[in-house]
Amino acid sequence: MQEDKINSNESEGVFNDFIDEKVSDMIDEILNEGNLDTLGDRGSEIIVEIDDIVVPTFSYGDGSEGQGGGGQGPGREGGKIRFNLPFNKFMALLAEKLRLPNLTKEGKGKIKEVSYEFRTFAPVGVILDKKRTFKRSLRTSIGTGTYAPAQGRYDIQFLRRDKRFKVPQRVEKPRFKAVVFYMGDISYSTYGQRLASEKKMVNFIKNWLDFNYGARNVDHRFFVHDVKAYEVQENEFYQVGNIGGTRAAIVFELIYQIAFGEYDTGTTNFYGFYFGDGEIFGSDGQEIVQILKEDICPVFNRIGVVEVFPSQWSKLIVELEKEFVFDRIVRLSRYRSNSDTVLTIKKLFAEPGQE
Amino acid sequence: MKPVKTDPVLHELESRVIWHANDMGRTLPEIRFFILDRIEFASLLEKHVYPTSPVNIWEGKRMVTKKFNIETGQESSLYYEVVQTGNPAYAYLNNSNSPMMQASVMAHVVGHCEFSELNVLQDSNPDRTEYVMHLVKKVNMGQQQMGEKNYIQFWNAAESVIPLIAPHSQHNLAHSVEDDSFRYKEAESVENDSPTPKLMRPYSYTMDVLLQYDSVEVAWEKEQKKKDHQEQISRKGFRLYRPCQDILGFLCRYAPTSRAEKAILDYMYVSHSSHDFVIRSQIMNEGWAMYWEKKIMLKLFAEKAVKGVIDYARVFSGVCSPRPFFMRNPYHLGYHLWNHIEELYRDGKVELEFIEETDQHKKETWKKPARTEPVAAMEHLVRTITDYEFLRRFLSEELVEAFYLNRIPKMYVNMLGLNKETIIRDDSQFVWIDPRLVKEEMLMFFTHFQRPRIYLIDTDFIDGGLLLLHRNDGKKLRKDWIRPTLRNIHYIWKGAVSLVSGGSLFTYSNNRLSEKNVPEMTFEQVIEQMKKSEKPISA
Numbered sequence: 049m050q051e052d053k054i055n056s057n058e059s060e061g062v063f064n065d066f067i068d069e070k071v072s073d074m075i076d077e078i079l080n081e082g083n084l085d086t087l088g089d090r091g092s093e094i095i096v097e098i099d100d101i102v103v104p105t106f107s108y109g110d111g112s113e114g115q116g117g118g119g120q121g122p123g124r125e126g127g128k129i130r131f132n133l134p135f136n137k138f139m140a141l142l143a144e145k146l147r148l149p150n151l152t153k154e155g156k157g158k159i160k161e162v163s164y165e166f167r168t169f170a171p172v173g174v175i176l177d178k179k180r181t182f183k184r185s186l187r188t189s190i191g192t193g194t195y196a197p198a199q200g201r202y203d204i205q206f207l208r209r210d211k212r213f214k215v216p217q218r219v220e221k222p223r224f225k226a227v228v229f230y231m232g233d234i235s236y237s238t239y240g241q242r243l244a245s246e247k248k249m250v251n252f253i254k255n256w257l258d259f260n261y262g263a264r265n266v267d268h269r270f271f272v273h274d275v276k277a278y279e280v281q282e283n284e285f286y287q288v289g290n291i292g293g294t295r296a297a298i299v300f301e302l303i304y305q306i307a308f309g310e311y312d313t314g315t316t317n318f319y320g321f322y323f324g325d326g327e328i329f330g331s332d333g334q335e336i337v338q339i340l341k342e343d344i345c346p347v348f349n350r351i352g353v354v355e356v357f358p359s360q361w362s363k364l365i366v367e368l369e370k371e372f373v374f375d376r377i378v379r380l381s382r383y384r385s386n387s388d389t390v391l392t393i394k395k396l397f398a399e400p401g402q403e
Numbered sequence: 404m405k406p407v408k409t410d411p412v413l414h415e416l417e418s419r420v421i422w423h424a425n426d427m428g429r430t431l432p433e434i435r436f437f438i439l440d441r442i443e444f445a446s447l448l449e450k451h452v453y454p455t456s457p458v459n460i461w462e463g464k465r466m467v468t469k470k471f472n473i474e475t476g477q478e479s480s481l482y483y484e485v486v487q488t489g490n491p492a493y494a495y496l497n498n499s500n501s502p503m504m505q506a507s508v509m510a511h512v513v514g515h516c517e518f519s520e521l522n523v524l525q526d527s528n529p530d531r532t533e534y535v536m537h538l539v540k541k542v543n544m545g546q547q548q549m550g551e552k553n554y555i556q557f558w559n560a561a562e563s564v565i566p567l568i569a570p571h572s573q574h575n576l577a578h579s580v581e582d583d584s585f586r587y588k589e590a591e592s593v594e595n596d597s598p599t600p601k602l603m604r605p606y607s608y609t610m611d612v613l614l615q616y617d618s619v620e621v622a623w624e625k626e627q628k629k630k631d632h633q634e635q636i637s638r639k640g641f642r643l644y645r646p647c648q649d650i651l652g653f654l655c656r657y658a659p660t661s662r663a664e665k666a667i668l669d670y671m672y673v674s675h676s677s678h679d680f681v682i683r684s685q686i687m688n689e690g691w692a693m694y695w696e697k698k699i700m701l702k703l704f705a706e707k708a709v710k711g712v713i714d715y716a717r718v719f720s721g722v723c724s725p726r727p728f729f730m731r732n733p734y735h736l737g738y739h740l741w742n743h744i745e746e747l748y749r750d751g752k753v754e755l756e757f758i759e760e761t762d763q764h765k766k767e768t769w770k771k772p773a774r775t776e777p778v779a780a781m782e783h784l785v786r787t788i789t790d791y792e793f794l795r796r797f798l799s800e801e802l803v804e805a806f807y808l809n810r811i812p813k814m815y816v817n818m819l820g821l822n823k824e825t826i827i828r829d830d831s832q833f834v835w836i837d838p839r840l841v842k843e844e845m846l847m848f849f850t851h852f853q854r855p856r857i858y859l860i861d862t863d864f865i866d867g868g869l870l871l872l873h874r875n876d877g878k879k880l881r882k883d884w885i886r887p888t889l890r891n892i893h894y895i896w897k898g899a900v901s902l903v904s905g906g907s908l909f910t911y912s913n914n915r916l917s918e919k920n921v922p923e924m925t926f927e928q929v930i931e932q933m934k935k936s937e938k939p940i941s942a
């Protein structure tokens with residue numbers, strides 16, 4: 049008996065790869081439909097359901113239920129495999145799909161967070177690093193002459209010494225603090241589709257920043273404005289409404305005051321996201337540009353301005369575009385339909401020019 | 404995984420168990436005991452009780468599910484005993500069991516190992532576990548040759564054929580296919596089907612043929628048939644002359660596969676073929692193991708090698724608790740039947756004298772030692788019969804009642820579709836049904852094992868394609884699984900594959916499934932056609 053430990057790690061790995069593929073397909077579907085509701089509550093695990101896989105065989109039963117096997121092997125019995133997907137893994141996959149870069153973090157981050165990540169590689173282990181192993185095997189095969197396309201030899205030998213496994217390593221990361229200001233214009237008709245779209249985006253931003261900084265390290269604060277600006281609870285952010293005049297500059301002014309007054313700007317990362325119909329009056333646009341340029345941009349990591357279902361009178365982004373086209377800090381987006389959800393997210397978070 | 408000798412207490416118990424088994428005259432192979440933790444145990448079961456297995460998604464799925472169930476408390480990780488018989492036999496102990504439980508597991512394993520050595524199906528073979536480990540290595544090498552995608556596709560296709568293993572069926576490979584390796588033997592058996600009376604004993608086969616009183620037509624026909632057979636074998640390498648139920652065995656041997664693909668099929672066949680033995684002899688096997696386990700454990704308790712006789716009694720009665728016939732508990736039924744048989748032989752109730760006795764009172768109080776030792780007679784049964792004959796011969800109507808096999812919880816009455824005529828009495832919780840029906844049903848199980856019976860009946864159906872027959876059991880196959888299953892067999896055979904089921908002919912060829920109506924044929928008609936070397940169904 050050569051085996052010292054009986055285990056099914058490699059087979060489990062193959063199954064997990066299969067699940068990863070399924071999850072990846074599922075995320076593609078979510079992104080194609082712009083349906084980010086699956087994200088669930090803040091930081092909670094995501095429950096994923098996929099079609100169960102069963103070996104098709106000649107068996108008795110009612111043929112009316114379920115469908116036949118879709119692939120060469122796995123068949124479908126009509127049942128479901130249900131499992132929890134860790135929030136961080138889900139967000140990492142989502143970020144990969146959206147090609148979102150990690151957010152640049154600032155601050156001293158004195159407090160350390162410890163985690164174990166697969167950063168190093170070793171000749172023994174459990175999880176085979178296929179790419180690295182293949183590279184080494186290819187190099188060896190070229191060296192030993194078994195792979196020589198010029199002579200028509202294409203064999204690649206996988207020798208034990210070429211195998212490389214992923215090995216977990218203790219990683220200490222500084223813990224950063226972040227504050228996110230969500231700003232909403234309550235003077236316009238925020239209900240129905242507008243409300244749903246705004247909720248989707250706010251939900252994604254919350255999850256994305258929680259994923260980047262850690263849920264405990266992010267303050268999410270909500271502000272609304274008409275002709276005045278004030279802070280509200282999250283649930284009120286979607287409920288309050290007022291028909292009348294509006295002035296957006298004051299809410300930018302307010303978050304700037306709060307950022308300076310309540311937080312240490314040397315150790316905190318600031319984010320601000322504005323949602324509104326973009327209908328501004330008088331010199332509101334110029335004032336916002338001035339506040340952004342002089343006060344906010346020097347200390348904020350990112351400012352996003354989204355015109356939700358803009359009309360012909362929406363002028364906010366027009367004003368801002370004069371000053372902040374392809375800006376690293378200030379990102380602008382017009383949300384015209386549900387299919388713009390992913391585009392808006394990309395505009396808010398992708399590198400300039402990559403969206 | 405640790406050898407048992409690393410634990411002094413268990414090592415001592417092992418030596419005592421083996422000593423008592425030998426003292427009782429048991430026929431044992433070499434038994435190697437190992438200690439596993441609970442996750443290793445779970446993994447071992449998913450590898451079909453072999454320490455290694457090739458990488459596959461199904462094992463991964465089952466293992467991930469099992470780990471989740473164990474961690475969330477939905478499944479117990481306490482397994483009673485696991486043994487891979489053969490010589491040497493490998494038995495595995497769960498490290499979370501108490502010494503008393505470990506001793507009982509060892510004693511139980513002794514019973515299984517002896518049964519494997521003695522049984523009529525000749526289950527035990529040398530170095531079985533080692534051979535499977537060798538096959539795993541071949542599959543792993545083949546995986547690299549095939550490439551990951553092809554390997555996974557072929558493995559998944561082969562999984563579909565696993566239920567089509569029947570090495571112990573009367574329609575197994577040896578009785579349905581002839582090739583160069585056993586052509587002459589089978590040719591003789593075909594001849595014997597229609598024996599010609601011989602008037603004199605010839606001294607050579609040539610003389611035998613010359614002196615037979617066959618007409619010229621018959622002799623010509625025979626000669627032509629023999630020529631056809633030989634041509635077919637030399638052309639294809641084999642000839643199917645009867646329906647073959649061991650379809651995976653057939654594919655292993657005759658499918659046009661690469662070496663890597665063959666390694667996968669060989670592994671599948673070898674690692675799963677013992678299931679056929681288990682299903683055909685489970686009642687006798689588990690009963691035999693329980694019978695000797697108890698005898699050995701009583702010796703261990705008597706010599707105080709282990710403590711906890713009350714706990715053992717509790718576990719034993721739990722394992723041997725009665726269940727209705729359709730939820731058959733092989734431990735309970737087997738153990739009590741073996742005890743009953745021991746009593747029959749001990750009291751001489753199998754002698755002709757007892758059977759011919761007409762006085763009922765004398766019969767009831769009969770106690771005359773038999774000429775055969777009870778244990779020797781029981782061993783003879785192990786060597787000669789399987790579960791079907793075991794139940795047919797010994798499970799009387801009185802025993803069906805005594806073993807509570809006909810006692811059914813009321814909640815199952817509707818599910819089983821029992822009518823009033825079959826129920827003989829009831830109380831608030833249970834109904835009792837006619838014991839004759841119970842025995843009939845239990846014997847019926849061994850004809851189909853509650854699975855569809857699929858046979859290979861033609862190997863040259865459509866362009867060298869296979870033709871399978873679903874033997875009519877009055878049930879329909881799950882239709883939406885016919886296509887993927889045929890596709891998987893097609894992937895292995897690399898040619899058209901057809902299935903006749905209930906008057907329909909399904910053919911999978913060129914990535915398409917077609918269905919057409921054909922006249923329904925009985926299994927017996929198919930055999931007759933094949934005997935005449937005619938195609939059972941024309942394409």
